[in-house]
Amino acid sequence: MSTATSAPTGTREDDSQRGGLRQRTFVTIAASNIVSRLGTVVFDVVLAWWLVQRTGSTTVSSYVLAAGTLPIAVIGPFGGVLVDRWNKKTVLVATDAVAAAAALSIALMAYTDTAHVPVLVCAAAVLGICTALFKPAMRSVVPAVVAPDRLGRANSLTNNLAETAKLVGPALGAALIPLIGVPHALLVNALSFAVSAAAQATIRLKPSAPAGPGSSVWEGFCAGLRYMSRERLVRDLLIMCGLVNFFLVSFNVLLPLYVSRVLQQGSGAYSAILTAEAVGGVLVTVLFFMFRTSPRPSALAWYIAAAGLTLAALPVWPTLPATLVLAAAQGALVGAFNTLFFTLIQQVVPGELLGRVFSIVYMIAVGAMPPSYATNPLHAPDVWAPHVSLALNLPDRQRADALALLAGIPAISGHAVAARSYDTSTRMVTELSAGR
Structure with missing residues (x-):
């Protein structure tokens, strides 16, 4: 793969200084990201369905899910060091290409109607490793290709596409199963990664600054931790990220029980509530894209406090219409929080440390899940x-x-x-x- 050789990532490309969101590099990255993200959501739905049908148990699905998420928490922080050192274009293209091969191996098993658990777990682990490298690389690329005053709109667009994938993906996956069959539906994910890799191979990014002489991955990791502990704003943002994810996971656990036991509703109502939450997230990111906003830490606190109030209001108005409205409001507030959170990180953290910081962010988001499950009352x-x-x-x-x-x-x-x-x-x- 060819790479440009010039200034480090911390300096912005000339074309990004002249243009905004319409410049080619960001548009290509955003478009390829939504393609692979949508393919992943479809893949998750179809794979879970196929494994239950093939094995008659959810145990294998649990193994595959764990194998796909553990790398984000375990190797993510060290992967962030590599993301900061390597050419980020190489990271984006290589991770998508490897993910396409891993997804293809699972699709081939579906074609032969064989579910080899070790192979499935290994393929899921490879996908998890690719995710652990791709996500911080993609987030840390944005400041290098988007002008500083456009970062908020860039993140709103990225989050909007992610919420849209969450909204459309499950229904698309469920529709593809009877329409084209499980093997072809799983193949969609491999093709989406391949398309994303091919598109990102056309972008132009400047390489990262070289690591210091004798600098190891461990030393780079420790340097990142020292920076995060020294910078109070960054440290507070990471703590806020952990708390938000901790309590939102509890909400996701309790929601099915609330729907069935308090609202006395079935799976249709549960699906409608999740849809309302996703719609709220989509709408708020559209507003952020249309109107420029200046991210402030105080705004993050207000957004998440308001989201907490919507959750507290659920037992006050235990009706389905009220729950739909509150879920949409919560989705909008959390979407606003995410957009401003990522923008603030990109503005205050030096470009040569962004990969490490974002890898810690994703590690915290995944790592908040087990404690939240374990301490649920x-x-x-x-x-x-x-x-x-x-x-x-x-x-x-x-x-x-x-x-x-x-x-x-x-x-x-x-x-x-x-x-x-x-x-x-x-x-x-x-x-x-x-x-x-």
Whole structure:
């Protein structure tokens, strides 16, 4: 891969000084990012469906999910050092190319209808490593190709595309399964990475400043930690990032229980609430793109405080319409927080340290999940028990077998189970309940 040889990344390219968001490099990066992001969301939906159908268990899906997220928390900080040293164009292109190969290997398994767990876990780990390098590289590239007064709009556009992918991706993945089949649907992700790599190979970026003589990855990592601990604003932003993710994960855990037990609604209402949250995030990023904003730490505090108030209002107005409105408001406020957060980091952190700082940001976001799950106050078995909703379109005999299997779950898990079978032809409902 060819790379430019000139000034370090900290200096901006001439064309980025003349132009704004319409300049070619940023548009290419943003467009390729939405293509690969959408492919990833589709891939996650289709892979989860295929693994459950193929293995009859969610255990394999859990292994694959863990393998895909652990690299972000484990190797992410050290990957940030490499991102700061390497040519960021090389990082973007190489990670997308390797991710395309990993996604292709999983699609090939679906074509042969074989689910080799070790291969799946290894492929997911490779995808996680690529993500751990790609995300900080992509965020740290933006200040190098966008004028300082346009950073807010650039981040609003990037976040808007991410929210749009979250909004459209699940429905697209669910539609592709019956339309083209699981193998072809999984192949979409590999193709999206390949398209993204090819597009980013055309961009022009200046290389990073060379590391000091004898400087190791560990020394670079320690230098990044010293900077983050020394700079109070950066340190406070990272602490705020950890707290926000910690409490938002708890909200995601509690939401299904709130919908089913407080609102007395089903999966359709749960889906509608998640959609409303994503729509709020999309709308606020559109507003940020249209109107320039000056990021201030105090604004971040106000946005996240307001988001907390929307969560506190949920039990005050326990109705579905109110929950939809509050979810949209929360999505908008969190979207505003994310946009200003990334912009502020890009403005205050030197270009040669951005990869390290952003890798810590993503490590904190992922690392906040286990503690949030572990310290959730709802530990009573009746409340903390898994809630699974299955929609089965099966012949009578297979439906009976499925209900019989559900009936045996209490003896194994100790949890109460309730099942309902709905026959679309006769419109008859068969209830099955089994206690402890």
